Amino acid sequence: MSDAKPEPQLEEIREAECLEVLAGNRLGRIAIVVGGQPLIFPVNYALSGRIIVFRTAAGSKLFNAPEARVAFEIDGYDEQTGVGWSVMVQGIAHDATESYDDISWAAHAVLPRPMAPGPKPYQVAIEPTSITGRRFSGPGSD
Amino acid sequence: MSDAKPEPQLEEIREAECLEVLAGNRLGRIAIVVGGQPLIFPVNYALSGRIIVFRTAAGSKLFNAPEARVAFEIDGYDEQTGVGWSVMVQGIAHDATESYDDISWAAHAVLPRPMAPGPKPYQVAIEPTSITGRRFSGPGSD
Numbered sequence: 666m667s668d669a670k671p672e673p674q675l676e677e678i679r680e681a682e683c684l685e686v687l688a689g690n691r692l693g694r695i696a697i698v699v700g701g702q703p704l705i706f707p708v709n710y711a712l713s714g715r716i717i718v719f720r721t722a723a724g725s726k727l728f729n730a731p732e733a734r735v736a737f738e739i740d741g742y743d744e745q746t747g748v749g750w751s752v753m754v755q756g757i758a759h760d761a762t763e764s765y766d767d768i769s770w771a772a773h774a775v776l777p778r779p780m781a782p783g784p785k786p787y788q789v790a791i792e793p794t795s796i797t798g799r800r801f802s803g804p805g806s807d
Numbered sequence: 808m809s810d811a812k813p814e815p816q817l818e819e820i821r822e823a824e825c826l827e828v829l830a831g832n833r834l835g836r837i838a839i840v841v842g843g844q845p846l847i848f849p850v851n852y853a854l855s856g857r858i859i860v861f862r863t864a865a866g867s868k869l870f871n872a873p874e875a876r877v878a879f880e881i882d883g884y885d886e887q888t889g890v891g892w893s894v895m896v897q898g899i900a901h902d903a904t905e906s907y908d909d910i911s912w913a914a915h916a917v918l919p920r921p922m923a924p925g926p927k928p929y930q931v932a933i934e935p936t937s938i939t940g941r942r943f944s945g946p947g948s949d
Contacts, residue, residue: 781891
C-alpha cells in the first residue's frame with residue numbers, strides 16, 4: 666500500500682518451458698514412498714526427451730523405486746531479483762538398466778553423472794505422467 | 808588411478824549438526840503423499856527446536872498434509888570444493904494454526920517468511936520422527 670514495489674506475481678510454467686528448465690539443470694530431488702513414509706533424496710539427473718534419468722546403487726532405497734509412483738523436483742531462487750521457480754515431474758520409475766523398451770532406450774541415450782561417490786550401476790528412468798512448474802516474483806507475503 | 812585427487816568420501820551427519828544446518832537455511836522441500844502419488848513442494852521454513860515450521864494457504868495440497876507422514880529436505884552443493892550435503896527430516900505434519908499443544912507452541916515461537924506471494928495464514932509444524940544427513944566430498948563416481 667505504501668510503496669511502488671511491483672505486485673507479487675505467481676505464474677504457471679508450461680510444459681515446454683519446464684522441459685527447457687529441466688534440460689538446463691542437473692541436480693534435483695526424487696520423492697519415493699516406503700511403507701507409507703515419503704522420503705526425499707537429491708540426485709544428479711539427465712533429461713532424455715521427457716524422461717528423467719538418474720543412477721543409483723544396488724540395495725539403495727532408490728533402487729527399490731522402480732514401477733512405483735515418484736515425484737521429481739527442481740527449484741531455484743535468485744536473491745537479487747526475488748524470482749523463484751520450481752518444476753515438478755510426477756511419474757512412474759522404471760529400472761532401465763538392462764531393459765530395452767522405449768523408456769529404457771530413451772534412458773540409455775544419456776549419461777547422468779552422479780556427484781556423490783560410490784558405484785551406481787543401475788539406471789532409473791522416470792516416465793512422466795505430469796510436468797508442471799510455477800514461477801513467482803516480487804516480495805513475499807505476510 | 809592416474810592422479811592425486813583425494814578419495815571420494817561419504818559421511819553421515821549426526822542429528823545435532825543436522826539441526827545446525829537446518830537452523831542456518833530457510834528454503835527446503837516437503838514431500839507429501841496424495842492418493843498414493845508423492846508430491847514435492849518448495850517451502851520457506853523456520854526451525855523451532857527440532858520442529859520444522861512453514862506457512863501455507865487454505866485449500867492448498869500442503870494444507871491437507873496435517874496428521875500425515877511427510878518428509879522435509881534441504882541440500883547444497885559447492886561447485887568449487889565439490890562438497891555436497893543433504894539433510895532429511897521424516898515426521899508427522901500438524902496444523903499448528905490454532906492449536907496449543909507442545910508442538911504448536913513451539914511452532915508459534917517462530918515466524919517463517921514465505922517468499923512466494925499470496926496469503927498463507929495456516930501454520931504447519933513437522934514433528935520429526937527421524938533427522939538424518941549425509942555429506943560427500945571428492946569426485947563423483949562413474
